[in-house]
Amino acid sequence: MNLIYIIVFTLMAIGLVLSMIRFVKGPRSGDRALALDLFSIIITAAMVLLAHVFERYIYIDVALIYAVLGFVGIIVIARYIEGAL
């Protein structure tokens, strides 16, 4: 059982590093916003999994708030790139 947590957290960490690389070198601003979106999604999933590993119920609230704030931020950035804000 413990091995599965190690594998999943390692995969998530590699995913975070890859999306950060895309965030640094992405040629246009759309790529950077997309990398940020993927970053916040991976953090949400990892936070729910940490709530199970540490047996803390409150981490699920943190994940919910993080998902909502990431969504609002991406929508605002997209409208700003479009020029409608």
Added chain:
Amino acid sequence: MNEILEYIGMAFILIGGIFLFLGALGIYRMPDVYTRLQAGTKSSTLGAMSTIIGVGFLHPEWFFKIALIVVFIGVANPLSSHALARASYRKGIKPKLKSGIDSYKKAMKKQVKKFNS
């Protein structure tokens, strides 16, 4: 009964982790914005939903908030992907892979004509 639920939850968590990794790999490897959106957002939606449902199998007493997060991710992630794709198109970024089909341009022209008449 509890053992079976635990195994099902572990399988869901493993599938979710693999799909999140594949989404990040797609974002790293794909050539332009639209293919990156396609690769990144779809697989990361499935990965996050699968991981969270797996935790829900392991802890049935946390059902309500986990269902809330799953529904919210299922609604919000395609929405943000659509907004980003529309913003990149309206900014004037062309796709790198030429297919020659551009339906959104025609639809936009029709809308402008309807608005002017």
